[in-house]
Amino acid sequence: MERKDVLAKNKWKIEDIYSSDDVWEKTYDELFNSIEFSHYAGKLGNKETLLKFFKETDEFGKVLERLAVYAHMRHDEDTRISKYQAYNAKIGALYSKFSTEIAFFDSEMAKLDENYLNSLVLDKDFSDYDYQIKTIIKRKPHVISEEQEKLIALAGETLDTFYETFGMIDNADLPLPEIEYNGKNVKLSHGLYGIILHADDREKRKEAYEKYYKAYISLINTLTSTYHGNVKKGVFLSKAYKYDSSLERALLNEDVDKIVYDNLLNCVNDNLDSLRRYISDRKKILGYDKMYFYDTYVSLVEDAELKLEYNEAYEYMINGLAPLGKDYQDLLRKGYAEGWIDVEETDGKRSGAYSIGCNGTHPFVLLNYKPNMNNMFTIAHEMGHALHTYFSSKNQPYAKADYKIFVAEVASTVNEVLLLKHMLANAKDENLKKYLLNYYLDTIRLTLHRQTMFAEFEYEAHSMVERGEPLTKENLCQVYGDIGKKYYGSDIEHDYNISCEWMRIPHFYRAFYVYKYATGIISAMNIVNKILKEGEPAVKNYFKFLSSGSSSDPVSLLKLAGVDLTTKEPFDLAMREFEETLNEFEKLMGI
Numbered sequence: 001m002e003r004k005d006v007l008a009k010n011k012w013k014i015e016d017i018y019s020s021d022d023v024w025e026k027t028y029d030e031l032f033n034s035i036e037f038s039h040y041a042g043k044l045g046n047k048e049t050l051l052k053f054f055k056e057t058d059e060f061g062k063v064l065e066r067l068a069v070y071a072h073m074r075h076d077e078d079t080r081i082s083k084y085q086a087y088n089a090k091i092g093a094l095y096s097k098f099s100t101e102i103a104f105f106d107s108e109m110a111k112l113d114e115n116y117l118n119s120l121v122l123d124k125d126f127s128d129y130d131y132q133i134k135t136i137i138k139r140k141p142h143v144i145s146e147e148q149e150k151l152i153a154l155a156g157e158t159l160d161t162f163y164e165t166f167g168m169i170d171n172a173d174l175p176l177p178e179i180e181y182n183g184k185n186v187k188l189s190h191g192l193y194g195i196i197l198h199a200d201d202r203e204k205r206k207e208a209y210e211k212y213y214k215a216y217i218s219l220i221n222t223l224t225s226t227y228h229g230n231v232k233k234g235v236f237l238s239k240a241y242k243y244d245s246s247l248e249r250a251l252l253n254e255d256v257d258k259i260v261y262d263n264l265l266n267c268v269n270d271n272l273d274s275l276r277r278y279i280s281d282r283k284k285i286l287g288y289d290k291m292y293f294y295d296t297y298v299s300l301v302e303d304a305e306l307k308l309e310y311n312e313a314y315e316y317m318i319n320g321l322a323p324l325g326k327d328y329q330d331l332l333r334k335g336y337a338e339g340w341i342d343v344e345e346t347d348g349k350r351s352g353a354y355s356i357g358c359n360g361t362h363p364f365v366l367l368n369y370k371p372n373m374n375n376m377f378t379i380a381h382e383m384g385h386a387l388h389t390y391f392s393s394k395n396q397p398y399a400k401a402d403y404k405i406f407v408a409e410v411a412s413t414v415n416e417v418l419l420l421k422h423m424l425a426n427a428k429d430e431n432l433k434k435y436l437l438n439y440y441l442d443t444i445r446l447t448l449h450r451q452t453m454f455a456e457f458e459y460e461a462h463s464m465v466e467r468g469e470p471l472t473k474e475n476l477c478q479v480y481g482d483i484g485k486k487y488y489g490s491d492i493e494h495d496y497n498i499s500c501e502w503m504r505i506p507h508f509y510r511a512f513y514v515y516k517y518a519t520g521i522i523s524a525m526n527i528v529n530k531i532l533k534e535g536e537p538a539v540k541n542y543f544k545f546l547s548s549g550s551s552s553d554p555v556s557l558l559k560l561a562g563v564d565l566t567t568k569e570p571f572d573l574a575m576r577e578f579e580e581t582l583n584e585f586e587k588l589m590g591i
Contacts, residue, residue: 001344001345001346001347002346002347003077003078003346003347003348003349005346006343006344006346009339010310010341010342010343010344011339011342011343012073012339012340012341012342012364012365012366013338013339013340014070014073014074014077014364016339016361016362017066017069017070017073017358017361018066018070021074021083024067024070024071024087027063027066027067028067028090028094031060031063031064031067031094032093032094032097034060035060035094035097035098035101036101037053037056037057037101037102038101038104040052040053040104041104041108041146042104042108044105044108044109044112045112045116047120047123047125047126050120051125051126053105054126054128054129054399057102058398058399060098061398062359062360062398064094064095064098065358065359066358066359066360066361067091067094068091068095068358069356069357069358069364070087070358071084071087071088071090071091072088072091072356073342073356073364073366074087075087075088075350076349076350076366077342077346077348077349078346078347078348078349079167079168079171079172079348079349079350080172080347080348081348088164089157092156092157092160093157095156096153096154096156096157099153099156100150100153100154103146103149103150103153104146104149106136106139106143106144106149107143107144107145107146107149108146109136109143110136110139110140110143114137114140117133117136117137118137120133121133121134128397128398128399128400129399131400131550131551131552131553132399135255138252138255139252141242142241142242142243142249142252143241144240144241144242148240152237152240159233159237162226162227162229162230162233162509163230163509163510165226166223166226166227166230166506166509167506169219169222169223169226170190170351170504170506171348171350171351172348174215174216174219175215175218175219176188176189176211176212176215177211177214177215179192179196179207179208179211181196181204188208188211188212188215189345189351190351190352190368191345191351191368191370192208193208193212194297194370194374195370195372196208197209197294197297197298198297198298198299198372198374199298200298200302202294202295202298205294205295205298206292206294208294209292209293209294209497210497213497213500213501216500216503216504217497217500217503219503220473220500220503221473223503224471224472224473224476224503227461227471227476227502227503227508227509228465228470228471230508230509230511231246231461231462231465231471231511232465234246234249234462234511235462235465235466237249245462245463245466246462246466246511246512247261247459247462247512250511250512251512254404254405254406254554255404255553255554255555256406256553256554256555257555257566259566260519260555260565260566261455261515263565263566263567263568263571264452264455264515264518264519264522264571265452265455265456267568267571267572267574267575268448268449268452268518268575271575271578271579272449272486272487272489274575274578274579274582275445275449275487275488275489275578276487276488276489276491277582278441278445278582279291279296279488279489279491279492280489280491281300281582281585281586281589281591282295282296282300282491283491283492284591285300285589285591286298286300290493291491291492291493292492292493292495293492293493293495293497293498295492296492297442299435299438299439300434300438300589301431301434301435301438303431304429304431304432304434304435305372305373305435306373306376307371307372307373308371308376309371310343310369310371310379313369313371313375313376313379314332314336314379316376317332317376317379317380317383317415317419318332318333319422320380320418320419320422320423321380321415321418321419321422322422323418323422323531323532323535323539324418324531324539324542325539328387331387331390332383332387335362335363335365335383335386335387338362340362340363340364340365340386341364341365341367342364342365342366342367343367343369344367344368344369345368345369345370349368350366351368352366352368352506353365353366353367353368353378353381353382354366354382354385355382355383355385355386355389355412357386357389357390357393359393359398359401362390363385363386363387363389363390364386365382365383365385365386366382367379367382373439376419377416377419377420377443380412380415380416380418380419381412381413381415381416382412383415384411384412384413384414384415384416385408385411385412387411387546388403388408388410388411388412388546389403391543391546391547392546392547392548392549393549394547395547395548395549396547396548396549396550396551400549400550400551401549401550402549402550403548403549403550403554403557404550404553404554405513405516406516406519406554406555407520407523407545407554407557407558408516408520409516409517409519409520409521409524410520410523410524410527410545410558411546412520413447413520413521413523413524414524414527414528414542416443416524417443417521417524417525417528418528418531420436420439420440420443421528421532423436424436424437424440430588433588434585434588434589437581437584437585437588438585440581441578441581441582441585443521444521444574444577444578444581445578447517447518447520447521448517448518448521448522448574448578449487449518451514451515451517451518452515452518453483453484453487454505454507454508454514454515455512455514455515455518456483457479457480457483457502458508458511458512458514459512460479460483461476461479462511464479476502477496477499477500477502478499480499480500480501480502481494481498481499484498484499484501519565521574522565522570522571522573522574523558523561523563523565523570525570525573525574525577526562526563526570526573526574527542527561527562527563529573529577530542530561530562538561538562541560541561541562542561544560544561545557545558545560545561548560
């Protein structure tokens, strides 16, 4: 489908950011020519000057953010349009120039007396920036010289090319072939591949799986080189900023204690028996002598899935989130009616789904909606992101409005878990209940177990480069395949295709992101458990979290909602819930 054929109500209103490309270009030129912050260099020891610097860079950042979001969204509407590729390149140049202009900031702040910095934290005039100053104090050991900072800032566009290259390969140049679907020959897309994997037709699943991976494997040398370059970039930056590892740098950048990462990997690895048991159950229920990875997405319960059109799915989702209150539901309806959401899959459009926001306007959501259960939960997921952005922006000053990535998956997953439990609680048909239990098991498997598996892979990939070992297609596939065997056990065939799965994971180009999906669902399961047991008090605590932005470190902010990831308790609850759900599913299925 071409974008011009999509109804206006199913397109996001990007004109709410800028009314036209001409306005964007005029604003860009004005901002580019106004970059001048070097006169602050050497003067940040003066409180009045520092406060003026903070406020001026805030105003600059607000406009830069709007420009960047507009360019990003225009590009994602159709990744083939060179004009918007150029817009994104111009944004990269603007960020690079801005970063170069303020390169003195970190090194100069690091040289300031710690007592002075601590006094700023307590100064009411700096209340918008107190947490930022606290993080500056923590990062003092990792600050480099102004000249080194300028050099890295100048290299920013070059260092980001690995992510951009993967995006162009995955969205525009991947040689996906045609496949027969519903009696027609159509081009296999990311969205269609996901639909076929959930379909009952095993031969069609096998065909799609083999064709899909054949496209990636045809580019394995290019993708290996691209990913290797991206990992080397991460290792280079960690060394440049005096970290012991890429993981240490990533965790400190998020202000997350390593105990959280360790708790996740240890807890999941200690409870892999229940995952392997579920895989074994799948094989028994499906009745296969050999089970492949293309068999792991199909529902184990037939003729129970809700396949709703977009408008029906959206209203169903709103009803399912009733425990969060009427105001929350009204905001969901507002997003539906007022052009927050881009719904349809169209030629050239970026695959997948995401939420994005910028100062001065509402958040936006990109979907590629298809009528199946997974896509209905995707709506709930992305609107969770959107309303987290909405509440943080509404309740925090600009400097604190953008919450850390570490907590970015919490609100989205709370929505998913609440919706699923609503459906389970109201399932009168035993077959539907079986289906929903199966769906919940797969949700936990894919969001918790699978993302932790990804985290182990990228940790090992970065460790290999840190040890001076090259990343080759052979050793990357070997490492990924071995981790998969540990997680999934012997009841599934570990073929070459699945050992190549690392090639198609976009988040690997934003190192140490994926584990946050796992901590996100663990946090969400704990929050939902409290909301459903405690009611309004738990909802109020949850809204404190939603409204907190980046006013403190993310682990502390989660404590507002009653989740302490520095302890094993929330991890244990999530593992117990998976096992209890599996027990209930096995009982209903007669296993």
